[in-house]
Amino acid sequence: MRNCQKGFTYPLTLSILLSTCLFLTMSAELLLTERKIAVELAAIQQQDYYFIAALKKTEQDFQSKNMTYSGRYFFENATVSFTTASAGVPQQQKVTFTVKLNNRPAVEGYAFYDINQKKMVKWMKKN
Numbered sequence: 001m002r003n004c005q006k007g008f009t010y011p012l013t014l015s016i017l018l019s020t021c022l023f024l025t026m027s028a029e030l031l032l033t034e035r036k037i038a039v040e041l042a043a044i045q046q047q048d049y050y051f052i053a054a055l056k057k058t059e060q061d062f063q064s065k066n067m068t069y070s071g072r073y074f075f076e077n078a079t080v081s082f083t084t085a086s087a088g089v090p091q092q093q094k095v096t097f098t099v100k101l102n103n104r105p106a107v108e109g110y111a112f113y114d115i116n117q118k119k120m121v122k123w124m125k126k127n
Contacts, residue, residue: 046077047099048125051109054080054097055123058111063118067093077102084113091115 054073061068070083078101087094093113100106111123 043101043104047101047104047107050075050078050080050101051097051099051107051125054082054099055095055109055111055120058082058095058097059113059120062093062113087112092121095120 053075057073058071067084071081073080073082078099080097080099082095082097084093084095086092089112091114093115095111095113097109097111098106099109108126109124110126111120113119114121
C-alpha cells in the first residue's frame with residue numbers, strides 16, 4: 001500500500017473544521033442560555049426587593065397605628081398592592097401582597113402582622 005498524502009489531509013482538515021464549528025456553536029448556545037438565566041434572575045431579585053420594600057412600609061404604617069385594609073405602593077418599575085384580612089389566630093392580621101413588575105406576571109406573597117409584637121412575624125412568596 002502506498003501512503004498517499006492527498007487523501008489524508010482533506011479529511012483531517014474537514015474534521016478539525018467541523019469540530020471547531022461544533023465547539024463554537026455549543027459555546028454560543030451556552031452563552032445565550034446563561035444570558036437568559038441572568039435576565040430571569042435579575043427580574044426575580046427585583047420582585048423580591050419590591051416585596052420586601054412594601055412589607056417594610058406596611059409594617060411601619062401598622063406600627064404608627066395607621067392600619068389601612070388595602071393600599072398600593074408605586075415604585076419605579078413596579079406596583080405593589082396589598083390587602084389585609086383577619087388571620088385564623090387572634091391578634092394577627094394576614095396581609096396579601098401582589099407585586100406587578102412592568103413586563104412580568106404578577107407574584108403574590110403573604111405576611112402575618114402580630115398586633116401585640118407590632119411586627120411582621122412571618123412572610124412567604126406564593127409563586
